Amino acid sequence: MREDLPLDQVRTLLAVVDEGTFEAAAVTLHLTPSAVSQRVKALEERTGRVLLLRTKPVRPTESGSVLVRLARQVARLEQDARTELGLSGAGEPTRVSVAVNADSLATWFLGALTRVPPALRLCFELRREDEDHTAALLREGLVMAAVTSSPDPVPGCSVRVLGRMRYLPVAAPAFAEQRLAGRLRDALPEAPVVVFDRRDDFQDGFVRGLGQRRGAARERHHVPTSEGFVTAVAAGLGWGMVPEVQAEPLLRAGRLVDLAPDRPVDVTLHWQQWKLDSPALVAVAEAVAAVAARSLRGGAAPSPELGSTGSGQGRLGGGPP
Template identity: 50%
Template sequence: MKIAPDLAATVLAVVDEGSFESAARRLHVTPSAVSQRIRALEDALGAVLLVRAKPPRPTEAGATIVRLARQQALLEQEALTELGVEDRLGRVRLSVAVNADSLATWFLDPLARLAERLPVVFEVHRDDQDFTARLLSDGTAVAAVTAQSAPVAGCSVSALGAMVYEAYATPAFVRRWFPSGATVEALADAPVVDFDRRDDLQTRWIRERGASAASPPRHFIPASADFATAVRSGIGWGMLPDDQARDAVAAGALLPLGGPGIRVPLYWQQWNLHSTLLAAVADEVSRAARSALAPISRR
């Protein structure tokens, strides 16, 4: 059997738009037609493709169809570009996944340069660098900044560089909680700021200092800029990349706590497609990363 491109594109539209009604507007059909297309493809494949929730989300089989539809859309754009009639499709939507700290520091500049010269709009999905790779697997993103060096099935991978995090706190916080330095005893009581419950940077730093990570009270601030603001406000100490700490350190508003810096290697993974657009995105992102990130190796 063959999977009709319009049916696959309908599944993608529902997932991207978040409802059957919004997908119908995007496709210029009725919501009933969207439902009929989804049902027809499900009947043909003998598999449920969407969980009818709010918003609808793809099943494992649906994720396969989403990946196919994204690939078809990208390859169609490539073909029209080669034929010189790319304006028939307008701008292609490219979904990429990135960790919060990269998004807050260096990642948007290359996207802006790409958007100036290429017929593309970006849909950026933010997640922890340890989890962005799964967005490639389920078809949500065609490329991702990730901490995973092993390629996701069907993807290529290249090294970008490492984000280097140091521990910082305000002078007032240091005077109150670390009068004799960030000792094992002091770390047990000093409040710490975590991005969310999956963030282990502060925990790793505590353990590398020989202290228990179970004791200190924790604040959870799940946005990169707000996380840095929380540390600068003195609510707790936290790990920051240089780009987010440099000005505050220069102004005397933050103090480094010393101890080991933590390097987080980052990689670029993208679907294995012969695509000049994807190649251009990878090249621009890699060039920006070389300027913004440290080498992955300590050599």
């Protein structure tokens, strides 16, 4: 016999995840904390699965993430339907949550959002995350779409190629002269390096690509913003992999030097989103694809359909392909 999923219980689960506690969800839903707890417990009994980890804040289990994603998709479709029907509350701004890596955010991505028709009245919630967490955010239903570096689609999502972002191994001229004399293959593993955060192994991958068995030096400067990363490299703190679009002006000005002009690294970016026939998501996807086609190498022209072919790191993950 088919087990229905009561939408009031599913929406309550979503409220608890969004607010972080049963008490906060109760305030949002105008219920008592006991009533909120009873709804979640009833949904767990109906599905036969634990849906929430009772931590602070609460976190959805793998099964809970499926229902959280369902609740968000239902809310998205409901809002679209209200808008088409002209019902009360339909004129409220629509929130669109997107996960995006820091380098895209600092270079081309914001320009895409300005192309979305203002008449749609969208409010964007951007989350800068690494590629593993980006996939988790999509699975948990915490974001509707993501700029990714992985071609592997999250269940329930479609993926399209956006283009390639090129990275160059660069350093300040004085730093290169003092710390990178001799063969690059031998000097680079010993030289100070700038990394995005503790999960950033992009520079290590480049060093290994030169034929070294180990990665970059242990003298690592952690700079967790795209703009700050470039500034740190140009200031001479260490070498690093910098997006071509950010490096070019500094190369022309003589503030950076390309350490290996014959070894750029291209990272293919993808757009991944829920499989929903939502005007808001369609508009954002087409705007992103249009700007990516101009801003990224090999960018594909936008199309009405999102074909399946990901996720993007706080910066970008991995090393040379």
